[in-house]
Amino acid sequence: MSVNQKPQQPAVLKNGLDIGRLLLEGRAFLALIAIIIFFSIQSPFYFSLSNFLIMSSHVAIFGLLALGMLLVILNGGIDLSVGSTLALSGVFAGYLMQGVMIDSLGIILYPPIWVVVILTCALGAFVGCINGVLIAYFKVPAFVATLGTLYVARGVALLMTNGLTYNKLAGHPELGNTGFDWLGFNRLFGIPISVIILVIVAIICGVLLSRTAFGRWIYASGGNERAAELSGVPIKRVKIIVYMLSGICASIAGLVLTSQLTSAGPTAGTTYELTAIAAVVIGGAALTGGRGNTRGTLLGAFVIGYLSDGLVIIGVSAYWQTVFTGTVIVLAVLLNSIQYSGRAKKKSNP
Amino acid sequence: MNLPGTEQSVNKQESFGHVVLSARDINKSYGNIHALKGVNFDIHQGQVTTLFGENGAGKSTLMKILSGIETPTGGDIILDSQPIHFTSTVDARDRGISIIHQELSLAPNLSVRDNIFMGREITIASGIDYVEEERQTIKLMQELEEDINPLTLVEELRLGQQQIVEIARALSVNSRILIMDEPTSALSATEVEVLFKVIRDLTSKGVSIVYISHHLEEALQITDHAVVLRDGNMTAYGKRQEIDLQWIVRNMVGDNFNLGEPPQGYEFGDVALAIENLTVMDPAGSGYALVDQLSLTLKAGEVVCIYGLMGAGRSELMECVAGRLSNDTGNVLLHGKNISNLTIAERIALGLGLVPEDRQRDGLVQTMEVGKNLSLASMKAFTNWLFTVPKKEQALIDKSIQQMSVKTDGGHAAIGSLSGGNQQKVVIGKILATKPSVLLLDEPSRGIDIGAKAEVFKLLAEGAKQKLAVLYSTSEVGECLSIAHRIIVMRRGKIAAEFTSDVTKEQIMAASGESLVV
Numbered sequence: 001m002s003v004n005q006k007p008q009q010p011a012v013l014k015n016g017l018d019i020g021r022l023l024l025e026g027r028a029f030l031a032l033i034a035i036i037i038f039f040s041i042q043s044p045f046y047f048s049l050s051n052f053l054i055m056s057s058h059v060a061i062f063g064l065l066a067l068g069m070l071l072v073i074l075n076g077g078i079d080l081s082v083g084s085t086l087a088l089s090g091v092f093a094g095y096l097m098q099g100v101m102i103d104s105l106g107i108i109l110y111p112p113i114w115v116v117v118i119l120t121c122a123l124g125a126f127v128g129c130i131n132g133v134l135i136a137y138f139k140v141p142a143f144v145a146t147l148g149t150l151y152v153a154r155g156v157a158l159l160m161t162n163g164l165t166y167n168k169l170a171g172h173p174e175l176g177n178t179g180f181d182w183l184g185f186n187r188l189f190g191i192p193i194s195v196i197i198l199v200i201v202a203i204i205c206g207v208l209l210s211r212t213a214f215g216r217w218i219y220a221s222g223g224n225e226r227a228a229e230l231s232g233v234p235i236k237r238v239k240i241i242v243y244m245l246s247g248i249c250a251s252i253a254g255l256v257l258t259s260q261l262t263s264a265g266p267t268a269g270t271t272y273e274l275t276a277i278a279a280v281v282i283g284g285a286a287l288t289g290g291r292g293n294t295r296g297t298l299l300g301a302f303v304i305g306y307l308s309d310g311l312v313i314i315g316v317s318a319y320w321q322t323v324f325t326g327t328v329i330v331l332a333v334l335l336n337s338i339q340y341s342g343r344a345k346k347k348s349n350p
Numbered sequence: 351m352n353l354p355g356t357e358q359s360v361n362k363q364e365s366f367g368h369v370v371l372s373a374r375d376i377n378k379s380y381g382n383i384h385a386l387k388g389v390n391f392d393i394h395q396g397q398v399t400t401l402f403g404e405n406g407a408g409k410s411t412l413m414k415i416l417s418g419i420e421t422p423t424g425g426d427i428i429l430d431s432q433p434i435h436f437t438s439t440v441d442a443r444d445r446g447i448s449i450i451h452q453e454l455s456l457a458p459n460l461s462v463r464d465n466i467f468m469g470r471e472i473t474i475a476s477g478i479d480y481v482e483e484e485r486q487t488i489k490l491m492q493e494l495e496e497d498i499n500p501l502t503l504v505e506e507l508r509l510g511q512q513q514i515v516e517i518a519r520a521l522s523v524n525s526r527i528l529i530m531d532e533p534t535s536a537l538s539a540t541e542v543e544v545l546f547k548v549i550r551d552l553t554s555k556g557v558s559i560v561y562i563s564h565h566l567e568e569a570l571q572i573t574d575h576a577v578v579l580r581d582g583n584m585t586a587y588g589k590r591q592e593i594d595l596q597w598i599v600r601n602m603v604g605d606n607f608n609l610g611e612p613p614q615g616y617e618f619g620d621v622a623l624a625i626e627n628l629t630v631m632d633p634a635g636s637g638y639a640l641v642d643q644l645s646l647t648l649k650a651g652e653v654v655c656i657y658g659l660m661g662a663g664r665s666e667l668m669e670c671v672a673g674r675l676s677n678d679t680g681n682v683l684l685h686g687k688n689i690s691n692l693t694i695a696e697r698i699a700l701g702l703g704l705v706p707e708d709r710q711r712d713g714l715v716q717t718m719e720v721g722k723n724l725s726l727a728s729m730k731a732f733t734n735w736l737f738t739v740p741k742k743e744q745a746l747i748d749k750s751i752q753q754m755s756v757k758t759d760g761g762h763a764a765i766g767s768l769s770g771g772n773q774q775k776v777v778i779g780k781i782l783a784t785k786p787s788v789l790l791l792d793e794p795s796r797g798i799d800i801g802a803k804a805e806v807f808k809l810l811a812e813g814a815k816q817k818l819a820v821l822y823s824t825s826e827v828g829e830c831l832s833i834a835h836r837i838i839v840m841r842r843g844k845i846a847a848e849f850t851s852d853v854t855k856e857q858i859m860a861a862s863g864e865s866l867v868v
Contacts, residue, residue, distance in 0.1 A: 207737075211737050211738055211740075212733075213729040213730075213733045213738060216738070219715070220722075223715035223717035224714065227706075227711075227714055228715060229674065229694060230704060231698075231726045231727035232695035232698040233695070233726070234695055289717075290717030291717050
């Protein structure tokens with residue numbers, strides 16, 4: 001499901017050196033295995049299917065954000081607003097669930113769940129669209145534009161709830177809006193819905209990147225925007241759509257999280273954007289754009305999720321968790337630069 | 351030890367003209383490209399040595415080696431009869447060699463004063479001695495007869511003044527060998543006069559000058575020695591008294607430099623591309639027209655060369671026709687249809703393609719493999735509804751690789767693993783895969799070897815016979831004669847002259863402003 005970015009090695013190079021390269025390119029996978037082995041030894045509760053499924057449902061939130069972030073980073077940008085968009089989406093869904101009062105008609109609308117989901121995703125797309133237009137047409141640097149929407153979206157979420165949380169999300173059978181908890185709690189064939197959603201989004205993302213013209217355009221304009229433009233790639237449109245997709249991913253994550261917590265709080269998802277960026281980077285994507293794939297990003301999300309949950313299980317303090325997560329991120333970026341500079345050397349000496 | 355100071359004091363007159371720095375049998379390769387092939391070059395004390403050569407002849411590379419920026423692959427550099435090995439530019443500067451680069455190397459966000467003393471600030475106990483730096487800057491500006499406040503930011507200066515600052519910086523080092531790579535390209539005639547006065551002043555003090563310029567006549571005014579480079583070889587040396595303009599042009603371009611003849615034996619079709627009264631203003635907002643009310647037509651099957659110096663407006667014309675730059679006046683008609691307001695993608699779909707000047711910056715996506723670079727511009731051809739069809743894409747890639755004879759071990763190789771010539775073939779192949787009817791090429795032979803150049807020319811000739819209209823921009827006069835049916839010379843955004851293929855090299859160069867005498 002991923003785009004093969006590995007350069008084909010000439011046969012001469014396939015010697016002992018290649019094992020090192022293999023380790024380097026499969027590092028996220030190896031790191032995940034190392035984490036699983038380590039915590040399985042440390043704790044008898046870690047290595048079990050039910051624990052993996054629970055941890056995976058935690059990973060789903062970061063994974064969804066990271067997939068959207070991957071598209072943006074491949075395109076050469078960055079989206080700092082996803083954490084806030086997640087919170088805004090959750091609050092917006094909660095608001096819809098409470099019933100929408102229309103004063104002029106004197107009625108209260110209780111939209112069914114599927115309408116709530118669609119409207120919430122539309123909101124995420126709208127936030128992403130603002131980012132995209134600012135960046136593509138008004139030439140605002142991506143970092144600054146999305147930093148701005150980070151604050152604005154968070155502020156709107158706080159305004160909507162007056163700083164409080166929406167708790168009554170169960171809905172009423174007589175109003176026909178029950179079932180919101182399905183997203184966060186139910187299972188299909190024993191697998192949490194949130195994990196299934198992550199898998200579906202990942203498959204869509206993978207197909208998009210490897211099998212569509214649009215995916216190629218993301219890679220091309222992230223790798224060299226000027227060259228892509230001269231080759232007829234509509235770089236501005238690509239940019240806007242990429243941020244909209246990131247916004248939609250954040251909304252889906254917001255819906256899942258709200259359902260898992262059975263409450264919609266305006267402070268949910270603070271600093272999640274950084275975790276998402278970390279997952280993408282651990283997955284081997286280059287922050288300069290053009291390099292990376294879905295498989296790596298998913299692995300990156302699982303590395304972060306399984307690591308932090310494992311630390312909780314063996315009872316390491318939350319402060320140490322932060323230290324470990326940071327170390328893993330720096331290590332990942334270090335390996336990225338080794339990998340890409342190795343390629344650059346090959347270039348100059350063919 | 352042979353110190354320059356003692357030398358000068360012993361007998362100033364006698365030491366003049368002897369060789370201070372010489373390059374012996376210098377070779378330089380970048381991967382498969384041999385930029386310099388056994389070049390010998392002498393710099394004479396207190397005199398001006400001019401290096402002539404077309405773009406890509408290796409002039410700048412040689413100067414980079416002499417100033418410690420690049421290390422040669424082979425050969426020796428001899429300073430004061432001692433073989434020497436520069437470790438860095440600072441090392442070269444400490445030994446009294448400094449260079450004024452062709453491309454400005456100033457920090458636009460800093461003031462003139464800070465730029466001049468960048469990297470060698472005058473320090474006192476309290477930090478930088480701004481007063482002294484400012485005093486010296488004012489003195490330098492007076493010397494160059496330029497009224498620039500030392501505290502002005504460089505970005506607020508016009509290009510010519512920036513070049514003056516660059517020159518002032520090199521002068522401030524008090525070097526004994528000063529290399530000037532195209533110092534006058536943005537200067538006005540008066541400023542050039544002042545610069546020449548400064549050069550004469552410096553040489554009378556014993557400073558040796560290496561001068562590079564495309565303005566041949568101008569260089570002849572100041573030079574004492576002339577060395578000509580062609581394709582990395584030194585082709586001629588002469589003293590000022592022995593040479594003239596014809597001698598330079600003949601040695602620069604070469605007599606038997608021939609890549610073939612313009613394709614013959616068929617009729618041209620209808621007008622494929624018509625440019626009417628096109629103006630492109632400087633996007634930086636200087637109020638200066640890069641392309642100035644230019645009109646030209648191009649028929650199907652016709653190859654037209656646009657010749658001109660750097661900054662003549664050729665690239666801007668090309669980029670405007672291709673759709674990257676918007677035009678301020680005029681129209682571009684493709685097969686009679688006005689395309690002035692269409693996007694680049696729409697123009698490509700209508701059959702207009704551009705091979706850009708700088709393939710690293712505008713041509714290639716370095717993060718993608720060879721095949722994906724080749725297929726990038728023609729994705730519609732192998733996309734069904736939303737999805738790409740890998741088989742169709744592979745077929746297109748294989749066909750392109752074969753057609754362009756790209757030397758690669760398959761479409762999956764990294765683009766960076768190819769040589770310059772093959773990378774250029776990928777850029778051209780990418781555009782040809784869109785099946786254009788009008789092809790724009792902006793200096794496509796830049797930095798590729800003669801073999802690859804010949805292959806590109808063959809392809810263009812074949813394309814032209816199949817009714818492809820080609821607009822070819824170049825700064826190498828030999829290329830015009832071997833491919834073009836018609837040659838248009840551009841100068842300052844306007845058409846300065848138009849020739850048929852039976853013109854001589856000297857006539858073309860004269861019209862471009864490189865010389866006034868023919």
